[in-house]
Amino acid sequence: MRRPLRLLWIGTYERDYPRGRILRAALTIAGHDVIERHVPVWEGTRHKAGGFLRSPALLRSGARFARGWGSLAAAQRRVGAIDAVVAGYPAQPDVVPARLVARAHGVPLVVDMMVGLGDTLSGDRGRAGSSVGRLLAGIDRAAVRLADVVIADTAANGAWLSGALEADPARVVVIPVSAEVAAFPRSEAPDPPARAVFVGKLAPLHGLGVVMRAARFPGAPPLHVVGTGQLDAWLAESLRRDGAPAGFQHTPWVPYDELGALLADHHIVLGVFGGSDKTARVVPNKVWQAMAVGRPIVTRDTRGIREVLTHERDALLVPPGDSGALAAALARLASDAPLRQRLGAAAHARFLECSVAEGVRRLTDLISAIRVREVS
Numbered sequence: 001m002r003r004p005l006r007l008l009w010i011g012t013y014e015r016d017y018p019r020g021r022i023l024r025a026a027l028t029i030a031g032h033d034v035i036e037r038h039v040p041v042w043e044g045t046r047h048k049a050g051g052f053l054r055s056p057a058l059l060r061s062g063a064r065f066a067r068g069w070g071s072l073a074a075a076q077r078r079v080g081a082i083d084a085v086v087a088g089y090p091a092q093p094d095v096v097p098a099r100l101v102a103r104a105h106g107v108p109l110v111v112d113m114m115v116g117l118g119d120t121l122s123g124d125r126g127r128a129g130s131s132v133g134r135l136l137a138g139i140d141r142a143a144v145r146l147a148d149v150v151i152a153d154t155a156a157n158g159a160w161l162s163g164a165l166e167a168d169p170a171r172v173v174v175i176p177v178s179a180e181v182a183a184f185p186r187s188e189a190p191d192p193p194a195r196a197v198f199v200g201k202l203a204p205l206h207g208l209g210v211v212m213r214a215a216r217f218p219g220a221p222p223l224h225v226v227g228t229g230q231l232d233a234w235l236a237e238s239l240r241r242d243g244a245p246a247g248f249q250h251t252p253w254v255p256y257d258e259l260g261a262l263l264a265d266h267h268i269v270l271g272v273f274g275g276s277d278k279t280a281r282v283v284p285n286k287v288w289q290a291m292a293v294g295r296p297i298v299t300r301d302t303r304g305i306r307e308v309l310t311h312e313r314d315a316l317l318v319p320p321g322d323s324g325a326l327a328a329a330l331a332r333l334a335s336d337a338p339l340r341q342r343l344g345a346a347a348h349a350r351f352l353e354c355s356v357a358e359g360v361r362r363l364t365d366l367i368s369a370i371r372v373r374e375v376s
Contacts, residue, residue: 175359207273222247271299
């Protein structure tokens with residue numbers, strides 16, 4: 001049995017983002033020591049696209065970043081012996097200074113590449129080929145080259161990292177996003193009538209237009225959209241022009257610690273329906289959270305989703321961009337309480353099967369193997 005590892009989690013990563021918290025908790029439960037050295041830089045901006053990418057915002061963030069890493073560089077000298085440096089999500093801004101820290105300690109650098117910045121701008125934001133997109137894609141490739149280990153959230157994303165960004169497949173470890181059980185406990189479904197909920201930043205990735213069109217079909221249950229983002233103006237114009245679907249409700253934002261109760265108060269949870277390749281590779285937070293709570297899920301049929309869910313067994317999967325298929329799935333679930341109960345229970349069982357602990361074991365085994373090779 002290998003000894004427990006001592007890992008320095010350092011940078012300007014979003015400390016309260018569920019991905020990082022889940023990974024750090026799983027490492028700690030497995031007996032490893034996680035030392036955090038963090039400076040907040042990006043947390044104040046809820047939506048990283050749009051205004052965040054304009055020069056004044058970047059200049060302000062860049063100044064905070066430089067000051068933050070000045071203090072982190074001093075702090076890392078006092079942590080003692082470590083086995084690896086981890087640049088947490090979003091890792092790309094921190095990769096270069098984190099690489100220097102890892103080199104100073106003579107240990108591997110682990111990078112959590114759950115999202116490609118260039119991929120996000122080009123695919124999600126419709127800015128393929130832009131100068132900013134090319135710059136961000138270059139940053140993604142540099143992050144992969146500088147890393148000794150790259151963490152992906154799905155095998156599909158791992159394959160994309162290896163193909164598009166030339167990551168060594170032997171150095172890519174897949175650890176599912178999962179959900180925090182304490183924040184999303186299993187719960188019984190509320191009383192009928194059925195209601196559907198769509199949660200998330202209103203970005204093209206999520207396919208809000210598909211969802212809104214589906215909500216207007218006969219038989220579709222009342223829809224509650226929770227979130228704000230790039231498509232705020234589009235949603236407002238759609239409601240003004242076409243009117244709201246029957247029973248429609250929009251809540252701009254709900255705090256993270258209230259999301260579990262929100263999902264539990266609905267009968268059906270919607271995933272993502274956009275047509276981008278990135279959408280095809282991910283299993284978003286809200287799908288994992290719905291699985292944890294035990295709600296039936298309707299989402300796009302993708303290679304990423306099929307790593308976790310199976311159509312008719314623990315979810316209903318629909319083709320990308322197909323509002324008619326989504327409406328049919330929603331109407332079917334709205335009228336069939338036993339089906340909702342069966343799919344929700346199966347989704348929760350699948351959630352329990354998808355182990356973050358196994359991914360963490362693979363990660364620490366790889367770090368240990370690299371350390372042995374470096375020492376020998």
